[in-house]
Structures are given as structure tokens and as C-alpha cells.
Amino acid sequence: MALTAKEVAWVAHLARIELSEEMAGRMAGQLSQVLDYIAQLNEADTSETPPMSHAGGLSNVFREDAPGMSLPREEALRNAPESAEGFFRVPRVIE
Amino acid sequence: MPYEAVIGAEVHAELATLTKLFCGCSTAFGAPPNTQTCPVCLGMPGVLPVMNRLAFEHALKVALALNCHVDPVTFFDRKNYYYPDLPKNYQISQNHRNLGRNGHLDLPVEGRSLRVGIWNVHLEEDAGKLLHPESGQSDSLVDLNRAGTPLLEIVSAPDMRAPAEIDAFMRALRNILLYTGVSDCKMQEGRLRFEPSISLRPAGQKEYGARIEIKNVGSISAVVKAVEYEIQRQTRALDSGERLTPETRLWDDRLGRTVSMRRKETSADYRYFPEPDLVEIRVDETWKARIRAELPELPVPRRLRLQQQLNLGPYEAGVLTDDRALADYFESAVAAGKASPKAVANWVINDVLRILNERQISPVAFPIPPDRLAALAALVETGVIGQPTGRSVLDDMLATGEPPEEIVRKKGLAQISDESAIIAIVDRVLAAQPQVVADWKAGKKAAFNALIGPVMRETKGKANPQVVRQLLEKRLAEQ
Numbered sequence: 001m002a003l004t005a006k007e008v009a010w011v012a013h014l015a016r017i018e019l020s021e022e023m024a025g026r027m028a029g030q031l032s033q034v035l036d037y038i039a040q041l042n043e044a045d046t047s048e049t050p051p052m053s054h055a056g057g058l059s060n061v062f063r064e065d066a067p068g069m070s071l072p073r074e075e076a077l078r079n080a081p082e083s084a085e086g087f088f089r090v091p092r093v094i095e
Numbered sequence: 096m097p098y099e100a101v102i103g104a105e106v107h108a109e110l111a112t113l114t115k116l117f118c119g120c121s122t123a124f125g126a127p128p129n130t131q132t133c134p135v136c137l138g139m140p141g142v143l144p145v146m147n148r149l150a151f152e153h154a155l156k157v158a159l160a161l162n163c164h165v166d167p168v169t170f171f172d173r174k175n176y177y178y179p180d181l182p183k184n185y186q187i188s189q190n191h192r193n194l195g196r197n198g199h200l201d202l203p204v205e206g207r208s209l210r211v212g213i214w215n216v217h218l219e220e221d222a223g224k225l226l227h228p229e230s231g232q233s234d235s236l237v238d239l240n241r242a243g244t245p246l247l248e249i250v251s252a253p254d255m256r257a258p259a260e261i262d263a264f265m266r267a268l269r270n271i272l273l274y275t276g277v278s279d280c281k282m283q284e285g286r287l288r289f290e291p292s293i294s295l296r297p298a299g300q301k302e303y304g305a306r307i308e309i310k311n312v313g314s315i316s317a318v319v320k321a322v323e324y325e326i327q328r329q330t331r332a333l334d335s336g337e338r339l340t341p342e343t344r345l346w347d348d349r350l351g352r353t354v355s356m357r358r359k360e361t362s363a364d365y366r367y368f369p370e371p372d373l374v375e376i377r378v379d380e381t382w383k384a385r386i387r388a389e390l391p392e393l394p395v396p397r398r399l400r401l402q403q404q405l406n407l408g409p410y411e412a413g414v415l416t417d418d419r420a421l422a423d424y425f426e427s428a429v430a431a432g433k434a435s436p437k438a439v440a441n442w443v444i445n446d447v448l449r450i451l452n453e454r455q456i457s458p459v460a461f462p463i464p465p466d467r468l469a470a471l472a473a474l475v476e477t478g479v480i481g482q483p484t485g486r487s488v489l490d491d492m493l494a495t496g497e498p499p500e501e502i503v504r505k506k507g508l509a510q511i512s513d514e515s516a517i518i519a520i521v522d523r524v525l526a527a528q529p530q531v532v533a534d535w536k537a538g539k540k541a542a543f544n545a546l547i548g549p550v551m552r553e554t555k556g557k558a559n560p561q562v563v564r565q566l567l568e569k570r571l572a573e574q
Contacts, residue, residue: 014175014176014177014364014366015177016177053170053191053192053369053375054170054369054371054373054374054375055371056374058374059168059374059375059376059377060374060376060377061145061146061373061374062145062146062147062148062151063119063145063146063147063148064147064148064149065112065113065114065147065148065149065150066113066114066119067113067114067119067120067121068114068118068119068120068133069119069133070119070120070121070130070131070132070133071132071133071134071137073127073128073129073130076129076132076137076239077129082234084234084236085128085236086127086128086129086130086238087128087129087226087236087237087238088129088179088236088237088238088239089234089235089236089237090179090234090235090236090237091233091234091235092227092232092233092234092235093178093179093225093227093235094227094235
């Protein structure tokens with residue numbers, strides 16, 4: 001499966017990763033190899049295998065609607081590069 | 096060229112739970128920013144979401160109320176996108192196996208019934224809230240209190256053709272959410288959001304035109320205005336030969352128009368895949384049956400029943416069933432068996448509703464018990480008191496908490512229907528007004544009304560007006 005540099009650039013954009021053109025080209029080759037390796041799975045006959053969404057085999061795990069503990073605000077904001085007036089502060093997202 | 100509008104809607108309702116969808120943080124509205132978060136809803140590494148049972152059952156209830164097919168197995172997916180209101184960089188939602196699909200909602204529009212398809216009903220987590228302080232500044236502020244709040248998404252089929260139809264759809268759907276108690280539907284707090292989509296096609300054409308989705312509409316009336324605006328805008332564009340492309344537009348309520356927002360990313364860009372941190376949910380027939388049994392009688396069937404069973408008009412039945420608590424109040428009053436359903440309906444619609452609005456209270460908090468309102472309606476219906484007196488008795492009931500019969504007795508408000516008492520007064524009035532009587536005899540029919548006033552005055556307004564008319568006519572004829 002041959003990925004193009006353009007496809008890699010698009011996925012990088014979706015993931016908000018900055019990639020140089022040179023890097024995108026190199027990643028295209030490497031990612032194609034990874035995909036080819038995974039593609040060996042396609043050789044297995046799955047015509048009789050029901051689709052599955054989870055490997056754990058459990059179902060219907062719930063919690064009751066009972067309040068638990070929230071973090072103090074200082075704790076919640078501690079990892080944020082920037083905060084202001086109790087808010088997380090981020091680069092402006094609309095004009 | 097005449098065009099046909101094709102209208103659909105995406106609906107989001109925050110569900111009425113105490114806690115978030117996957118963690119125990121509170122969902123209360125209006126708390127100071129970022130005081131209702133924890134490692135799960137902040138998207139910290141290594142945490143595990145656990146599904147809130149009540150939220151899931153609320154969603155299941157709506158799916159069943161909207162006649163959806165509910166598959167025996169449902170699971171959740173990750174919807175991947177980067178935006179600062181979404182701390183995990185993915186939203187846990189449903190895409191491959193929605194909780195409910197292929198349902199429908201029948202709603203009354205302008206005297207006929209319209210069936211609107213429901214493509215799917217699914218459960219997801221809400222995002223946080225972004226603030227953009229002042230234009231020109233270089234930052235945005237993020238409040239994650241709302242992040243992870245259980246959110247129900249309902250997607251309709253594009254089955255509506257006119258603004259009045261989407262208006263009826265929104266009202267009917269909101270009523271179902273309120274009747275089933277799954278959401279408080281407070282639109283001003285953003286807890287219920289409608290996003291209409293509109294496309295136009297030449298009348299008679301089968302293929303749909305370019306789908307325009309509208310966001311940022313804060314009320315039902317704003318949605319209707321936005322849809323009306325879009326139909327006009329697209330008509331003008333198509334008439335002038337413009338080619339429309341699918342896009343998302345923002346409604347500007349102040350200017351009353353929509354503005355272009357951003358290129359619509361195709362759904363493949365979200366790279367949905369099954370959420371590995373949640374297990375699948377099996378919904379068996381027993382579970383469905385229990386939830387179905389919990390469903391109340393829904394607004395539209397209830398409205399039709401009131402029309403048929405109690406012989407109410409569509410308008411009256413519509414107003415009464417618009418609010419479940421009001422309909423309950425009305426039906427208890429009718430069940431008291433004292434007054435006719437029609438008379439009780441008039442009291443509820445004209446007076447109870449007015450008082451509820453004045454006091455800004457819900458029918459549950461209305462201080463007069465339903466059987467007492469029925470008793471008041473009966474006093475007027477049987478002619479013991481007149482309608483205007485009834486109104487003042489209602490005021491007294493509100494002020495004193497006394498039953499209506501007691502107030503009528505204490506204040507001596509009962510109408511005089513006794514003919515012998517009234518006839519004496521009629522004779523006195525006729526004797527005192529010879530000129531008016533002469534006018535009447537000369538053919539001036541209006542003179543009759545000039546005789547009623549003095550009789551009513553003599554009885555301090557308590558004479559039954561119908562009896563007064565009858566007796567006056569009788570006595571004048573004898574003269």
C-alpha cells in the first residue's frame with residue numbers, strides 16, 4: 001500500500017503536526033511499509049468471523065449517577081501552559 | 096423559478112443527570128469555570144471512562160419514544176478532531192452502531208399529520224465552552240465544566256418542506272423530551288440546540304440541492320427565522336444563476352441573517368473507530384420492555400385523546416397538552432366530575448395559564464387544587480354565579496385558600512334566579528321608566544337594553560341576566 005506525501009501531509013494537518021515536505025516524503029515511505037506489514041492480516045479468511053468492537057468480551061459495565069469528587073481548580077489548571085481567571089488560556093481560535 | 100425547500104434538523108439535548116457521562120463530576124449549570132472537572136473529563140492519560148447508567152437509559156427512552164429500531168448490541172466510537180474545547184482530542188460518540196435508528200415522529204401541522212423520519216438517535220459527550228474575550232485579542236479562554244456532559248443527538252430525515260413544519264417538529268420533539276423527563280430543555284442555557292439544514296431544488300426535481308447547515312441558533316423562533324432567511328437567500332442565489340455548495344453558516348440573530356462559516360470537513364476526516372475504553376452494551380427485550388413501560392402517554396397521542404374523549408377542539412387540546420403538568424392538572428380537574436370538560440378547559444386556558452405566567456410558576460406549584468377549580472367551574476356552569484363573579488371568586492381563592500362554595504356563601508354572591516324576587520324589581524323599574532317603555536312600544540328595540548341596567552343595579556349585579564331578560568320580555572309583552 002503506497003501512501004503519497006500528500007496523504008501524509010493531510011493526516012499531519014488533521015493531527016496538527018508540523019511536517020516539512022522532506023519529512024512528509026520520508027514518512028510516506030515508512031508508513032507504507034508499516035501498512036504493508038499490517039496488511040498481511042488481510043490474508044486471513046474472516047468470512048465466518050462476526051465483527052467485534054472490543055477485545056475484552058465484557059458488556060454492560062455501568063456506574064450509577066452518583067456524584068464523585070472533582071479536582072480543585074488549581075489542580076485542574078496545573079498542567080496548563082497558560083491560564084487566566086480560572087480558565088485555560090489557548091491561542092485564539094476564531095477571528 | 097419555483098423551488099421546493101427540503102429541511103432537516105440535527106438536535107442536541109443535554110440529558111438530565113446529576114453527573115457527567117463518564118465520570119462523577121457535577122453537570123450543574125452556572126458554576127465558576129473549571130470547578131467541575133476531574134482527570135477523566137480533562138482527558139488525562141491513563142484514565143478510564145465508565146458509562147452513566149441513567150444517561151444511557153434516558154437515551155434509550157428517547158429512541159423508543161421516537162419509534163426507533165434498537166439493535167441488540169450498541170457500542171461507542173471515537174470521533175477525532177482537534178479543538179481546544181475537547182481536551183482528549185476526540186469525542187466519545189456513536190457512529191458505527193447508533194443506539195436507535197429508523198424511527199419517526201408524527202406531528203400535527205396546520206390540521207394535518209406529518210410524519211418526520213428519525214435517522215438516528217445516539218449518545219455522546221458534550222464539549223467544553225470557549226470564550227473569546229474581545230476581538231483583537233490573541234487568546235481564547237476554555238471552561239471544561241460542560242466537557243463530558245451527557246448529550247443526546249437526534250438526526251431527522253429531510254422530511255420537512257416549510258418553516259411551519261420545522262416549527263411544529265421542534266415543539267413536538269421538545270415536548271417529548273420534557274414529557275419523558277430526560278432533559279429540562281432550557282434553550283437559553285444551551286441545554287437544547289437545534290441545527291436546521293436547508294436545501295432548495297426546482298419543484299418536481301428528485302435530487303437534493305446543496306445542503307446548507309445552520310449553527311448558532313438559540314431559540315425555536317430563531318430557527319424558524321433562520322430557515323425563512325435561508326430559503327429567501329438561496330432562492331435569490333439560484334435565480335441569479337449562482338451554484339450553491341454545501342457549507343455551514345452561522346445565524347446572526349441581531350442582523351437576522353446567516354454568514355458563511357467554514358468549509359465542511361467530510362465525515363471521513365473524523366476517523367471514527369470503536370472506543371476501546373468502553374465495552375459494548377447489549378439491550379435485550381426485557382430491558383426495552385421495562386423502559387417502554389416507563390414511557391408516559393406522549394403529547395400528540397394525549398392531545399388526540401383529549402379531542403376524541405372529551406370533545407375538545409384542536410386548539411384547546413394543543414394548549415393543554417403543551418405542558419405535561421398542565422395536562423395532568425386539567426385531567427384531575429375533569430376527573431373530579433363536577434363540571435364539563437369544556438368548562439374546565441376554559442378556566443385552565445384563560446385563567447390558570449394567565450396566573451401561572453404572571454407568577455412565573457409551573458402548574459405543579461399552582462396553589463388551587465384541581466378539584467376546587469372544578470367546583471368553581473361548576474358554580475358558573477350551573478348559574479349559581481356569573482362568569483365575572485367567578486373570576487373574582489378565583490382571586491379570593493388564591494388570596495385566602497378557601498373553597499369557592501365557602502366564598503360565595505360568605506360574601507352572598509349567589510345569583511338571584513328566583514323569578515318572584517326578580518319580577519318585583521322588574522315591575523318597579525317598568526313603572527319608574529314610562530318613557531323608555533313607550534319608546535320600546537314605538538318600535539325602538541334598543542330601549543330594551545336601557546331597562547336591563549336598572550334591574551341589575553337594584554340587585555347589585557346578582558340577578559341572573561338570562562332570567563332578567565326573560566321576565567322583562569314577558570312583562571313588556573303583557574303591557
